[in-house]
Amino acid sequence: MTRRPADGLAEAHLAPLVSRGEVPSLAWAVVRDEDTAAGGFGGAGPATIFQVGSVTKVFTALQLADMAERGEVHLSDPAASYLPGPAQPGLVTLADLATHTSGLPRLPRDLFLSALLHPADPYARYPVAQLVRAARRALRSGSPGSPYAYSNFGFGLLGYLLGQAAGTPYETLVTTRICAPLGLSDTAFAVTDPRRAAQGHRRGRPVPDWRMGALAGAGGLYSTAADLARFLRACLTAAPAALAPAIRATFTPRLPIPGGEIGLAWHHARRGDRTIAWHNGMTGGFSAMVALDLARGLGVAALANTAGAPPSPLDRAVLSVFGS
Numbered sequence: 001m002t003r004r005p006a007d008g009l010a011e012a013h014l015a016p017l018v019s020r021g022e023v024p025s026l027a028w029a030v031v032r033d034e035d036t037a038a039g040g041f042g043g044a045g046p047a048t049i050f051q052v053g054s055v056t057k058v059f060t061a062l063q064l065a066d067m068a069e070r071g072e073v074h075l076s077d078p079a080a081s082y083l084p085g086p087a088q089p090g091l092v093t094l095a096d097l098a099t100h101t102s103g104l105p106r107l108p109r110d111l112f113l114s115a116l117l118h119p120a121d122p123y124a125r126y127p128v129a130q131l132v133r134a135a136r137r138a139l140r141s142g143s144p145g146s147p148y149a150y151s152n153f154g155f156g157l158l159g160y161l162l163g164q165a166a167g168t169p170y171e172t173l174v175t176t177r178i179c180a181p182l183g184l185s186d187t188a189f190a191v192t193d194p195r196r197a198a199q200g201h202r203r204g205r206p207v208p209d210w211r212m213g214a215l216a217g218a219g220g221l222y223s224t225a226a227d228l229a230r231f232l233r234a235c236l237t238a239a240p241a242a243l244a245p246a247i248r249a250t251f252t253p254r255l256p257i258p259g260g261e262i263g264l265a266w267h268h269a270r271r272g273d274r275t276i277a278w279h280n281g282m283t284g285g286f287s288a289m290v291a292l293d294l295a296r297g298l299g300v301a302a303l304a305n306t307a308g309a310p311p312s313p314l315d316r317a318v319l320s321v322f323g324s
Helices: 005-013 015-019 053-069 094-098 109-117 128-141 152-166 170-182 213-219 225-237 241-251 313-321
Strands: 026-032 035-041 255-257 260-262 267-271 274-282 287-293 298-304
Touching: 005 015, 005 026, 005 035, 005 313, 015 026, 015 035, 015 313, 026 225, 035 225, 053 094, 053 152, 053 170, 053 213, 053 241, 053 274, 053 287, 094 152, 109 128, 128 152, 128 213, 152 170, 152 213, 170 213, 170 225, 170 241, 225 241, 225 287, 225 298, 274 313, 287 313, 298 313
Parallel strands: none
Antiparallel strands: 026 035, 026 298, 255 260, 260 267, 267 274, 274 287, 287 298
């Protein structure tokens, strides 16, 4: 069997997380030039299904960019204009939501009580009607172009608003317009095959999956290393052609933020003379990380079935690949 460069990168940087006991199991994907590979350690493999948490945001941002390319929305549109009911005031735009510069808090304030009462599944009991009420209040007082402040509320709302603009539920939009054209058959808002699903862990104990409900746009997707390998390849080659302009738009830096710049969801960090675009994710029992050096043609993704306090060792391990 021919040994590929991608295998060596995974073994050197990702396998130690399992051997040191930092994660129970891990699946990975590496794309480098013409070499594409996916695998796993600790019993996981390319087809193992994990929750990817906030990596969902790059798919939500790609959906926004695709709808903008189609003329269905504009990045400069006031977000409040897509809320149901009478016209709402507010200057916060869809682009502000996609770059975490809307002034919206990290979570809706009316979510906190439910989250405290149900910490094992904090988002599941937050309905769409409550999201809409919270959005009406928040968008009236939100400040467009606010300093960068990471907001699950903002991205969950963005997903919902895109669904309103298209007249199609957000989850359906992403799976039919983004995942299907990219051939991502296991990237979905529910487990496609329970027999292949990883068990999430926290502090060494099994925990249930999180159900993101109304905030699905912030973190509701599942995926596999095999699917993420295809996604990385699409990001590096801007293919298929129908999604190419939208893919490029998501990576275009929009404004400076602490530690680098931000595109539509994608964070850009400097490592020496290189720029790395990245996004991580975490739910109650899973962690995920995707990162790309577009100039070098290198992309890396990793999925693990454990969660803990950030920064995640998975994040550090993935970023370490780019020093090779």
